[in-house]
Amino acid sequence: MYVSARADYALRAMLAVADAAGSTGDGGLGGGELVKAASLAERQDIPLSFLQGILLDLRRAGLLHSHRGTEGGYALTRPAGEISVGDVLRAVGGALTSVRGMPADRAGYHGVAAGLRDVWLAVDGAIALVVDRTTLADLLADHATVS
Amino acid sequence: MYVSARADYALRAMLAVADAAGSTGDGGLGGGELVKAASLAERQDIPLSFLQGILLDLRRAGLLHSHRGTEGGYALTRPAGEISVGDVLRAVGGALTSVRGMPADRAGYHGVAAGLRDVWLAVDGAIALVVDRTTLADLLADHATVS
DNA sequence: CACTCTTCCTACCAACTAAGTAGGAATACT
DNA sequence: AGTATTCCTACTTAGTTGGTAGGAAGAGTG
DSSP states (O other), X not given: OEEOHHHHXXXXXXXXXXXXXXXXXXXXXXXXXXXXXXXXXXXXXXXXXXHHHHHHHHHHTTSEEEEOSTTOEEEESSOGGGOBHHHHHHHHHOOSSEETTEETTOOXXXXXXXXXXXXXXXXXXXXXXXXXXXXXXXXXXXXXXXX | XXXXXXXXXXXXXXXXXXXXXXXXXXXXXXXXXXXXXXXHXXXXXXXXXXXXXHHHHHHHTTSEEEEOSTTXXXXXXXXXXXXXXXXXXXXXHOOSSEETXXXXXXXXXXXXXXXXXXXXXXXXXXXXXHHHHOBHHHHHHHHHHHO
């Protein structure tokens, strides 16, 4: 699996939004506090103008909602426990597994190589199992126990 | 997971070599019949000069041995049942999972994103489980039952 | 209305990688 | 000597990734 900078930044930004909302006392139920892009960029060391494009993707995917103006910013549309890592990856990245740039399920093998398609599908399923089971809340909880 | 053209071709070529050796009656035990690069390229629709570089990688990784000259070609160094898909992928591709071009195990997260590293390691493990369990012989057997 | 702050959106640039090509040197057999 | 094949290096080309710039549109304030 290749995790692009875009996908990496997207996850870090989502975690930072979830953390900011959760730390204000609403129990991480989402939708509360608005966080500004500039604040996210600074807290996770992400180039601001690059981050803005990523946040736009996340909003279009329905994971964030935003508000403009002086008191504007971003917030989760759902509780952190209902947003999985896979949701975020698919919002910015497309397919989890790709073969030569194409999604794994249309490979076009012939002859003796026909079985390879099933291997890629099995890999895709195994990845999905991990990333769909892990939620943002899980990751935040890990962090809390460490610090 | 991203499967590059190189990795894809490598697997198809290995399968074609294994098949050619197996169909000569030695039971697929490897090391027998030599197959020419040109024959592999034609049977699996791979650009010949590109394939030659890939075969070189596979030989350097110890999966193939080669012989030059008029009756030259390539053959497996081990039986097809002892070569896994993961062996081939690692021979041509490097790490199975990478984050922004770096191997998954050195990510450098801080703050609230610290838990991400464990996610990537879990993904890497899940992929490895699939590709290390599947051997070339498994894939050839699948093909045999279909055709 | 005028002003400020923020998200929104498009276009663009530089660097890198992947995919494929070309041409020849080394080796093996006849 | 000659031929066939692997071996190896350098190169080209096209696409993607990571990142920047500059403004338009909306939201609040006096």
